[in-house]
Structure formats: structure tokens, C-alpha cells
Amino acid sequence: MTATNQRTLSAIAREEGPRLRAAYPDVFRTDMKARAVTIGTIVLLVGLFVYGLSILETTWWRVFLGLGELGKFVVYMIPPNPETLSKALVYVHALAETVAIAILGTVLAATLALPFGFLAARNVIPSWIARFFVRRSLDTIRSVDALIWALIWVNVVGLGPFAGVLAIMTSDFGAFGKLFSEAIEAADGKASEGIKSTGGGNLHQVRFGLLPQVLPLFASQVLYYIESNTRSATIIGIVGAGGIGLHLYEQIRTLEYQHVSFIIILVLIAVSAIDWVSSRLRFAVIGVRQT
Structure with missing residues (x-):
């Protein structure tokens, strides 16, 4: 699609948008209940993930320190x-x-x-x-x-x-x-x-x-x-x-x-x-x- 066509479609959307919203309010109405459920689900999953990391005593600092130990193993393994x-x-x-x-x-x-x-x-x-x-x-x-x-x-x-x-x-x-x-x-x-x-x-x-x-x-x-x-x-x-x-x-x-x-x-x-x-x-x- 060329830039001209994109500008044309944008202009049509700006012109027709208010009329369509007025004619079909139910279609354009934001479903606050569905949005709240989505946000709540995301927050719950993030909370469970963080809680899982905490009870498993997982920290990025331990991962960072472990990379040094992993490097030692790699050195020991060379050459095969x-x-x-x-x-x-x-x-x-x-x-x-x-x-x-x-x-x-x-x-x-x-x-x-x-x-x-x-x-x-x-x-x-x-x-x-x-x-x-x-x-x-x-x-x-x-x-x-x-x-x-x-x-x-x-x-x-x-x-x-x-x-x-x-x-x-x-x-x-x-x-x-x-x-x-x-x-x-x-x-x-x-x-x-x-x-x-x-x-x-x-x-x-x-x-x-x-x-x-x-x-x-x-x-x-x-x-x-x-x-x-x-x-x-x-x-x-x-x-x-x-x-x-x-x-x-x-x-x-x-x-x-x-x-x-x-x-x-x-x-x-x-x-x-x-x-x-x-x-x-x-x-x-x-x-x-x-x-």
C-alpha cells in the first residue's frame, strides 16, 4: 500500500469515525468488565510468577554468580x-x-x-x-x-x-x-x-x-x-x-x-x-x- 493510499484511508477514518460511533454506539463502547478481567488476570499471573520465584529462593544474583562457575566448567571441558x-x-x-x-x-x-x-x-x-x-x-x-x-x-x-x-x-x-x-x-x-x-x-x-x-x-x-x-x-x-x-x-x-x-x-x-x-x-x- 502506497503512502498516498494510507493518507486517504486515514482521512476517511477521521471523517467517518464520529458518524459510525454515533450510529453504532454498542460496537465502539469499551467493555470495562472484559478489560478489568484481562488486567486482573495479567496481574494475578505476574503475582504468581513473582511468588513462585520468592518461595523457590530464586534470585538473579545467584544466576549471575552461577555464570562464573559455568565458565569454569567450560574451561575444564576444552579441548574435547x-x-x-x-x-x-x-x-x-x-x-x-x-x-x-x-x-x-x-x-x-x-x-x-x-x-x-x-x-x-x-x-x-x-x-x-x-x-x-x-x-x-x-x-x-x-x-x-x-x-x-x-x-x-x-x-x-x-x-x-x-x-x-x-x-x-x-x-x-x-x-x-x-x-x-x-x-x-x-x-x-x-x-x-x-x-x-x-x-x-x-x-x-x-x-x-x-x-x-x-x-x-x-x-x-x-x-x-x-x-x-x-x-x-x-x-x-x-x-x-x-x-x-x-x-x-x-x-x-x-x-x-x-x-x-x-x-x-x-x-x-x-x-x-x-x-x-x-x-x-x-x-x-x-x-x-x-x-
Whole structure:
């Protein structure tokens, strides 16, 4: 829009403004009640934030002092050095195990959660009682963190990567169930209505009306969770669920900060590589969908 047009619109607004306010007073009247509610909500949230900082003994001065300590750790971690090639190979092997845990756990979780996503969707299951039990079950599983699941599975199946896979799978099962059901509920219902009008049954509506719409979104969510779970698998390794987490914890405990920085760089490279691959796969899926 040119400057001339802007001036013209401003002039029209100045000329027509009083007439419109007089003709439609209810539209231009300030809703003092709504404004008071908005201001009160903002003040309440700010007050709760400040109160939370005070009871948690959080001060910016402590953060400022902590930055100096953080700088010392950074100095200790430079340069990254595994000392020996054999040690570096051990770390690389453990990292590969971590990535495998993340991929297997995520894929298993998505596969098991797919039918439950449909069972929890309002436009697939009309019975609110059935949806209620499915949704609450997913909420219960999702409310437990992956680290807690790792502790549980380590005691059930023993130490090792299998416990890590089960922990990632169980934790993400509830999350995928919720995400899948919300994506299904947000899908356009016209395709399903068209299939129904031609004599298609409920399964046909799901297979040919809903599934093609939501599959690209499902794929995008699964790819993101693979990347995220690579970091989560690093943490759960600390409790004995396999992967590079145990090595990271041991090196921090023994103050081998150069080893720590080497492991962190390996994890960073792995996450970046997974992000690059997932981006290519996501665009490939979108391209296939559009064609």
C-alpha cells in the first residue's frame, strides 16, 4: 500500500469515525468488565510468577554468580579429548546404542498408539464412555516420565538397552495416543461424508477418508519424537537403561570434563544428523501426499 493510499484511508477514518460511533454506539463502547478481567488476570499471573520465584529462593544474583562457575566448567571441558582411540570407539558404540533405543522405542510406541488414537477420537468413536476410559488410560501412562519408566523396566527386565526401549515406548505411547486422536478430530470430515454417501462403512471412512489426511502429520510427529528421544535415551542411560548416558554420568562423577565435552559433541552431531534426515523424510512424505 502506497503512502498516498494510507493518507486517504486515514482521512476517511477521521471523517467517518464520529458518524459510525454515533450510529453504532454498542460496537465502539469499551467493555470495562472484559478489560478489568484481562488486567486482573495479567496481574494475578505476574503475582504468581513473582511468588513462585520468592518461595523457590530464586534470585538473579545467584544466576549471575552461577555464570562464573559455568565458565569454569567450560574451561575444564576444552579441548574435547577421549584420550585414546579405543575410548572414543566405546563412546561411539554407546551413542549408536542410544540412537537405536530412541528409534525402536519411538516406532513401537507409534505403532501401538495408532489404534488407540482412533479409539480416543470423537469423530470415530461416538460413545463418550469408551472415549473416556481410553483417554484416561493414555493420561495415566503419559503422566509418568520416561526416567521413571526406565527405573521400573530396569527392575522388571534387568539392566541394558531393552529396558531403555521399553521405557521410551511406554512413555511415548500415551503422548502419541493424545496427539494422534487430536489430529484425527481436526481432520476434514467431508471426505468421510462422501465415502458414506456412496455406501461405504465405518472402516472405509477411516481408511480412505481420515487416514490419508492424518498420515503425513503422524509421520512428522514420529520423526520429531525420534530426535527428541535421542536426548531422552541419553538421560535414561544414567539409571542403567543402556546407551551413552551411563558413560556420561561416570565421566561427570569422576571429573573427566574433557571426556564429557567429547560425549556432548557426539550427541549433538547425532541429533543434528537425525534432524537433517527427518527433514528430508518429512518433505518427501509431504511431496508424496501432494502428488
